[in-house]
Amino acid sequence: MTVTLKQLLNARVEVNQLNLRWLAGSNIQVDMLRLDQLHPQISGNKWYKLKGHLQQAERLGLSTLLSFGGAWSNHIHALAAAGKHLGFKTIGVIRGERPEKLSATLQDAEAWGMRLHFVSRADYRHKHTPEFQQRLLQQLRLPSDQVLIAPEGGSGDLGISGCEDILAAGNIDARDYQEIWLACGTGATLSGIARSASPDTQVRGVAVLKGADFLRDDIRHYSGGSLNNWVLETDYHCGGYGKVSPELLQTIDEFEQDTGIPLDQVYTGKMVNALKQKQAMLTANNIQRILLVHTGGLQGRRGIQH
Numbered sequence: 001m002t003v004t005l006k007q008l009l010n011a012r013v014e015v016n017q018l019n020l021r022w023l024a025g026s027n028i029q030v031d032m033l034r035l036d037q038l039h040p041q042i043s044g045n046k047w048y049k050l051k052g053h054l055q056q057a058e059r060l061g062l063s064t065l066l067s068f069g070g071a072w073s074n075h076i077h078a079l080a081a082a083g084k085h086l087g088f089k090t091i092g093v094i095r096g097e098r099p100e101k102l103s104a105t106l107q108d109a110e111a112w113g114m115r116l117h118f119v120s121r122a123d124y125r126h127k128h129t130p131e132f133q134q135r136l137l138q139q140l141r142l143p144s145d146q147v148l149i150a151p152e153g154g155s156g157d158l159g160i161s162g163c164e165d166i167l168a169a170g171n172i173d174a175r176d177y178q179e180i181w182l183a184c185g186t187g188a189t190l191s192g193i194a195r196s197a198s199p200d201t202q203v204r205g206v207a208v209l210k211g212a213d214f215l216r217d218d219i220r221h222y223s224g225g226s227l228n229n230w231v232l233e234t235d236y237h238c239g240g241y242g243k244v245s246p247e248l249l250q251t252i253d254e255f256e257q258d259t260g261i262p263l264d265q266v267y268t269g270k271m272v273n274a275l276k277q278k279q280a281m282l283t284a285n286n287i288q289r290i291l292l293v294h295t296g297g298l299q300g301r302r303g304i305q306h
């Protein structure tokens, strides 16, 4: 099934009401915005972080998009799929040496026409610098006036602005919810949602990496410094980025049994696990209406299951 830019820009997704066993008998009603259902390959917050970059490339008449990521990157996966469907050439600059067997994510990306270029972890740290990017384009023999370089994860101003459209995908009026929850890696998605939500709705991000307190400064910066409608939870990372705990796996299992909605272990599972652990706080604060944002990432499950 191929898809056009216009169709993706106008795509709408469901909001599902959840019946969770651990909320039975409480006054808390939880809905989920199903960004995972946007498109089988270009889904979740990744589309919203990518779309501004794709529109910019189209506006400037650029044929090629280049971006950065790891072996299981949801961003690289979505970029490769978007390139295939929307007719852009794509280049994935991947952290680390090329392994003998590519991850399932990178196999998909290559099959969809993405050119993969592996760089050492030491070089990868310089990916933001103009010198590194210029050298890269020379190595790849790419004319700089044909290539749009998108930051890792699709972040940056274009990515954050794109995330301002996330709530509209479910025709959501943020004022219907006391809290909106989502998983945070860089905080870019949270910033876009907080900018577009009403000031009275608390946007609560669950950091999926350990030691993520530094993200608060980043989010303050991304969200224009003047927003007070967000908080970041930094105690629900289950040991660190990509790490899982038995409790997390049990929460995901129960959630899938109760709702039929799949979660990934890296992002959305940690959001739901945090919600479960903070139930007493929610009850104490008389929070009754919560929206969870399903940010997708389901392709990444393949990285953890074997």
Ligand SMILES: Cc1ncc(COP(=O)(O)O)c(C=O)c1O
Binding pocket: 044, 045, 046, 074, 075, 153, 183, 184, 185, 186, 187, 188, 189, 190, 267, 268, 295, 296, 297, 298
């Ligand atoms: C599935 C999923 N959810 C949430 C996030 C977190 O997004 P952000 O880095 O904008 O905080 C990511 C990473 O981009 C992701 O892939």
